[in-house]
Amino acid sequence: QQSAVKIARFLDAHPLVRNVYYPGLGHHPQHALQKLEAQGPGAVLSFELEDEEALRAFVSHVNIPVFAVSLGAVESILSYPAKMS
Numbered sequence: 001q002q003s004a005v006k007i008a009r010f011l012d013a014h015p016l017v018r019n020v021y022y023p024g025l026g027h028h029p030q031h032a033l034q035k036l037e038a039q040g041p042g043a044v045l046s047f048e049l050e051d052e053e054a055l056r057a058f059v060s061h062v063n064i065p066v067f068a069v070s071l072g073a074v075e076s077i078l079s080y081p082a083k084m085s
Contacts, residue, residue, distance in 0.1 A: 004043040011047050016058075018048040055080070 001024075008022040023034035024041025034041055049055045059067075065078040 001040045001043050004045055005041065008045050011045075016050045016054040018050050020047045021045060 004022065005024050008020050008025055011017045012020045012025055022028060022041060022045035023030050025031065028034075049058060059078075059080075062078060065076040067079065067084075068077040069079060069084060
């Protein structure tokens with residue numbers, strides 16, 4: 001969760017990121033509900049980049065998460081549902 005919070009905050013402040021979906025961010029629509037019902041915001045987040053060019057640049061620089069469909073495991077993955085489904 002600590003890593004997810006750091007990543008979410010970084011992405012939220014980045015000019016090429018349009019939206020970050022993570023209940024640990026104060027502006028998330030369910031932030032207050034999450035704080036009432038859970039002990040932490042979790043480790044799953046998603047985000048939208050400004051455009052396809054930003055997406056291609058991002059993907060070309062990613063080293064650690066692998067592109068994969070989530071199968072419920074605990075490793076870090078990167079998925080792009082619009083192109084993978």
